[in-house]
Amino acid sequence: MSVTTTPPASTALWRDGDHPGERRFVSIGRLELESGESLPDVVLAYETWGRLSPERDNAVLVEHALTGDSHVVGEAGPGHPTAGWWPGLIGQGAPLDDDYFVIAINVLGGCQGSTGPGSAAPDGRPWGSRFPRLTIRDQVAAEARLADVLGIERWHTVIGGSMGGMRTLEWVASHPERVGTAIALATGGYATAEQIGWSQTQILAIRNDPWFAGGDYYDHPQGPEAGLAIARRIAHITYRSELELHERFDRRVQDEPAGPEGRPRYTVESYLDHHGGKLARRFDANSYAVLSEAMNSHDLGRDRGGMSAALQAFTGRLVVAPVDSDRLYPPRLSHEVVAARPGTQLRTISSAVGHDGFLTEVDQVAELLRDVLRGD
Numbered sequence: 522m523s524v525t526t527t528p529p530a531s532t533a534l535w536r537d538g539d540h541p542g543e544r545r546f547v548s549i550g551r552l553e554l555e556s557g558e559s560l561p562d563v564v565l566a567y568e569t570w571g572r573l574s575p576e577r578d579n580a581v582l583v584e585h586a587l588t589g590d591s592h593v594v595g596e597a598g599p600g601h602p603t604a605g606w607w608p609g610l611i612g613q614g615a616p617l618d619d620d621y622f623v624i625a626i627n628v629l630g631g632c633q634g635s636t637g638p639g640s641a642a643p644d645g646r647p648w649g650s651r652f653p654r655l656t657i658r659d660q661v662a663a664e665a666r667l668a669d670v671l672g673i674e675r676w677h678t679v680i681g682g683s684m685g686g687m688r689t690l691e692w693v694a695s696h697p698e699r700v701g702t703a704i705a706l707a708t709g710g711y712a713t714a715e716q717i718g719w720s721q722t723q724i725l726a727i728r729n730d731p732w733f734a735g736g737d738y739y740d741h742p743q744g745p746e747a748g749l750a751i752a753r754r755i756a757h758i759t760y761r762s763e764l765e766l767h768e769r770f771d772r773r774v775q776d777e778p779a780g781p782e783g784r785p786r787y788t789v790e791s792y793l794d795h796h797g798g799k800l801a802r803r804f805d806a807n808s809y810a811v812l813s814e815a816m817n818s819h820d821l822g823r824d825r826g827g828m829s830a831a832l833q834a835f836t837g838r839l840v841v842a843p844v845d846s847d848r849l850y851p852p853r854l855s856h857e858v859v860a861a862r863p864g865t866q867l868r869t870i871s872s873a874v875g876h877d878g879f880l881t882e883v884d885q886v887a888e889l890l891r892d893v894l895r896g897d
C-alpha cells in the first residue's frame with residue numbers, strides 16, 4: 522500500500538485533467554466485495570486539512586454525497602471541477618479548525634480520482650460495463666483500509682449528509698470501535714422504496730441514452746450526457762421542496778414561444794436544464810449509476826438482525842440531523858434511527874429548500890458541528 526500525489530495510471534482514464542497535485546492517492550490493494558466479486562488494485566483519492574496529533578486522536582472524516590468529492594472547501598480550479606461543497610466548515614475560524622486533522626475521500630466507484638467505472642481495469646481498458654456492483658458497506662470497507670494506511674485507528678468524528686450520511690452510519694455499524702462521534706445529516710438507516718424508485722428512473726434515463734453503449738462509451742466521440750442530464754433533472758426536483766420551487770419559479774416563463782407553433786419555456790425548466798447540463802459536464806454517467814445502486818443497497822440492519830442490533834455495539838455519540846422540508850429523506854427516517862438506538866441525538870435543520878438543505882444551510886450545519894465538537 523502506498524500514498525502518492527500523482528494519480529496512478531489506473532485511475533487516470535476519466536478526464537485526465539481532473540487530478541490535481543494537492544489531492545493524494547492511496548493504493549489499498551485488492552478489495553473483496555459483498556457481491557463475491559473483487560476489485561484489484563483499488564485506489565482512493567483524498568484531501569486533508571490540518572495535522573494528525575501525536576496521539577492520533579483528532580482525525581475527522583467528512584463523507585461527501587452522491588455528486589460531491591474530496592474537495593470539501595476551496596476554490597474551483599485546475600483539477601477541481603467545482604468549488605468546495607461545504608464552504609466554511611474547515612479552516613481558521615471554522616468548526617473544523619487547526620485542532621483537527623480532516624480527511625475527505627472520493628468514494629469508491631466515484632469519478633474524481635478514486636477507482637470507478639472510468640478507471641483502467643487490469644487489461645488497461647476502462648472498466649465500463651465490467652465494473653462490479655458496489656454497496657455502501659464495500660465503500661466503507663475501502664475507507665477503513667485507507668484509515669489503516671494513514672495510521673488512524675479511530676475517528677474523532679465522522680460527518681456526512683445524504684449518501685455521505687449513509688456511509689457515516691455504516692461506519693458506526695461496521696466499525697463501532699473506530700468512531701468517537703458520528704453526525705449523519707439528511708439520511709436514514711436504509712434506502713426507502715421511493716428512493717430506490719427514483720434511482721431506477723434515473724439509471725434508466727442513463728442506460729437508455731443511445732450513446733450509453735452498454736456502459737462502454739469511454740472511447741466514443743460522445744457519452745450518455747443527455748441521459749445523465751435527465752437523471753440530474755429528476756434528482757434535482759427531489760432535492761428541493763415543492764414550496765421552494767413554487768416560490769422561486771411559480772409559472773413564470775423564461776423564453777417566450779417563437780411563432781404560433783412554439784411553446785413557452787418555463788423558468789423552472791431552464792433551471793433544471795442548467796443543473797442537468799452542469800452535472801453532465803463534470804460527472805461520469807457510469808459512476809452516477811454505480812453510486813445510485815450502492816445507495817439502493819443501504820440497509821444498516823440487513824443480515825444484522827435489524828437496525829437496533831446493527832447499532833448496539835456503538836458506544837460513542839450519534840447525532841442525526843434531518844432537514845425539516847426534505848421529501849426525499851423525510852425526517853421520519855432520522856426519527857427511526859433515534860428510536861432504534863436510545864441516546865441518539867436529534868438536531869433538525871430548518872430549511873425551505875428540501876433535501877439540499879444540508880448543503881445550503883451551511884450556518885446551521887456549522888453551528889451543529891461546533892456544538893457537537895464542544896460536547897453540547
Ligand SMILES: CC(=O)SCCNC(=O)CCNC(=O)[C@H](O)C(C)(C)COP(=O)(O)OP(=O)(O)OC[C@H]1O[C@@H](n2cnc3c(N)ncnc32)[C@H](O)[C@@H]1OP(=O)(O)O
Pocket residue numbers: 588589590603604605606607775788789791792793795799877880881
Ligand atoms: C458550492 C457548489 O456549487 S458545490 C458544486 C459541487 N456540487 C457538489 O459537490 C454537490 C453538491 N451541490 C449541489 O448539489 C448543488 O450545487 C447545490 C445544493 C450546492 C446548489 O444549491 P443552491 O446554492 O441552492 O443553488 P441553486 O439550486 O439555486 O442553483 C444555482 C444555479 O442555478 C442557476 N439558475 C438559477 N435560476 C436559473 C434559471 N432560471 N435558469 C437557468 N439557471 C438558473 C444559477 O445561475 C446557478 O448557477 P451556477 O450554480 O452555475 O452558479
Ligand SMILES: N[C@@H](CCO)C(=O)O
Pocket residue numbers: 586587588589682683684760877
Ligand atoms: N445535491 C447533492 C445531494 C445528493 O444527496 C449532490 O448532488 O450530491
